[in-house]
């Protein structure tokens with residue numbers, strides 16, 4: 001079977017990103033590769049393989065189904081941590097397999113203790129505390145009950161981590177809010193320390209925090225977007241620019257290339273409309289290539305008359321509406337386009353590039369959203 005488009009994932013780019021992040025954080029902290037959202041669209045199976053080759057042995061997922069996927073593809077000894085959703089029905093199996101998970105309320109904590117008592121295997125928990133994100137996490141008021149529960153059940157719990165997540169570390173303008181969160185985190189940490197409650201790892205930083213708030217780097221950093229070669233926001237890049245080596249080339253390299261091929265070629269006379277409705281009228285005689293990728297493959301309808309692709313190293317504009325399975329692009333200025341020619345939807349060709357950012361600007365999606373919306377059934381291929 002041949003799919004109408006493929007995603008190539010560069011192993012080399014990942015190694016470079018990890019090297020850069022390692023340089024930023026120093027030798028001590030563990031890097032946990034965040035592979036939620038099908039590894040930000042890159043594919044869990046592919047990313048686990050690439051990451052392990054780059055020396056990563058710790059993975060973070062949002063939910064238990066993703067954790068099982070990582071479990072199946074990873075080597076023995078790689079660690080898996082669930083940041084979000086799991087069903088209590090699955091908890092026993094999760095504990096048996098040594099998978100670590102966030103605990104942010106007493107219901108989950110009690111269930112973990114209960115199961116651990118029953119099966120005689122300690123649950124590996126990361127205690128998430130509320131510092132200002134206001135999504136999940138134990139509140140400050142719960143600290144006393146929490147501390148005593150953790151201390152009373154030491155036999156059944158392996159307290160792997162004390163963690164929190166920042167609301168807005170991607171912008172320096174949120175400095176005050178982030179600072180408040182850091183302070184709150186340290187309040188919790190001191191409170192527990194005073195009660196001799198120690199955690200294996202203290203960790204708070206995502207990509208943005210790691211890059212622009214270095215004080216958030218502790219025993220582990222949870223790196224999602226930067227690992228895939230994207231700056232969390234433009235601002236994080238600009239904030240970092242001055243620290244970069246002279247001639248400062250962007251140290252983060254994108255892993256992903258999305259490519260398809262020319263399915264058909266057609267000429268349209270001046271004054272004719274292209275595609276559904278009348279959103280595009282040829283203002284002169286044009287040639288078009290039809291590419292077998294549409295919104296059903298993750299190419300947003302918002303890119304109608306907006307998107308660009310690369311053919312023979314030249315930018316070609318999407319004309320007319322994006323349909324479920326195809327787009328039409330103007331190839332009037334490109335010589336000798338043939339059926340089967342390579343079409344780059346995202347990535348580089350002959351020195352030119354279509355970035356995810358250029359995409360997301362015209363569709364109002366953030367990088368994160370566009371990537372994770374890439375359908376799972378597009379084949380992903382690792383390139384060295």
Ligand SMILES: *Cc1c(COP(=O)(O)O)cnc(C)c1O
Nearest residue numbers: 034083165206207222223224225
């Ligand atoms: C998604 C997530 C991360 C990674 O975020 P990036 O911005 O992609 O680095 C880290 N920690 C938690 C709790 C997350 O949910």
